[in-house]
Amino acid sequence: MFFRRAPYDGMDTSLRWHDGVSMSSFWIVGCGTMAGAMVAGWRRANALPDGLLAIRPSGRPVDGVATVTAIPGNGEPTTFLLGIKPQKLDEVAPLAEPRVGPHTRLISILAGVELASLRARFPRAGSILRAMPNLPVSEGCGVVALVGEGGSARAAEPLFAPLGHVHLARDEAEFAAVGALAGAGPAYVARFVAALAKAGVARGLDPDVVARIALHTVLGTALMAETHGESMDSLARRVASPNGTTEAGLAVLDSDGALDRLVARTLAAAARRGQELAAAARG
Incomplete structure (x- = not known):
């Protein structure tokens, strides 16, 4: 009990x-x-x-x-x-x-x-x-x-x-959508930070060093966007020089909307589970 x-x-x-x-x-x-x-x-x-x-x-x-x-x-x-x-x-x-x-x-x-x-x-x-x-x-x-x-x-x-x-x-539908994004979001961001670190290790960096670098990269990006009220698209464009290294990496993330589709599927899975819990509570 x-x-x-x-x-x-x-x-x-x-x-x-x-x-x-x-x-x-x-x-x-x-x-x-x-x-x-x-x-x-x-x-x-x-x-x-x-x-x-x-x-x-x-x-x-x-x-x-x-x-x-x-x-x-x-x-x-x-x-x-x-x-x-x-x-x-x-x-x-x-x-x-x-x-x-x-x-x-x-x-x-x-x-x-x-x-x-x-x-x-x-x-x-x-x-x-x-x-x-x-x-x-x-x-x-x-x-x-x-x-x-x-x-x-x-x-x-x-x-x-x-x-x-x-x-x-405004209503429980909007509440559920925000919950799927913000409530679960820290877990998804944590996975992305971990993926950055793993990729750095694969490039020969020390795991402890690259973990700190990945974390501070995300922290700094969020702080810069919050401080200046800059959109993520604008920030990405500022970092990426034409025909430079960052632009080459962004081309992979942006190809066929791969990253957008992955995140959309992730949030959809969280939303479906929320609907299942709601149905169980109603039942």
């Missing part, structure tokens, strides 16, 4: 109670890789939410955050963030639902689980929204897509602003 219902263990989490409701409190159930990156980003920006409580069955501590192994047996937090795997939703929802009432804003970072599916499992929630962060939120330079019921996404924008760029999606 992933979570058990248990009485609150008395740990001081700076919660204030009024008529059985915990005021100014923020519970995260399942503080794994992505939710942990969000906590790291908030901590880095000195913007940790008030009364933050991490609920982890392992009991493994979250740096700077009160941590318990089970969902508290009483209280209603002002914010309840679902940070579990989508496949665990139906195991965790019955245990979490008693704590998610009309005073609670429910935030889900579960890939593919739609607002209607969340509302079906948490009918008493005051508001429900979905967030799709990516791992660089830990450094304050990530992307967070938001979509929610009514104006809940816009109301939550200040909460996520310390983590990087916040995109308010």
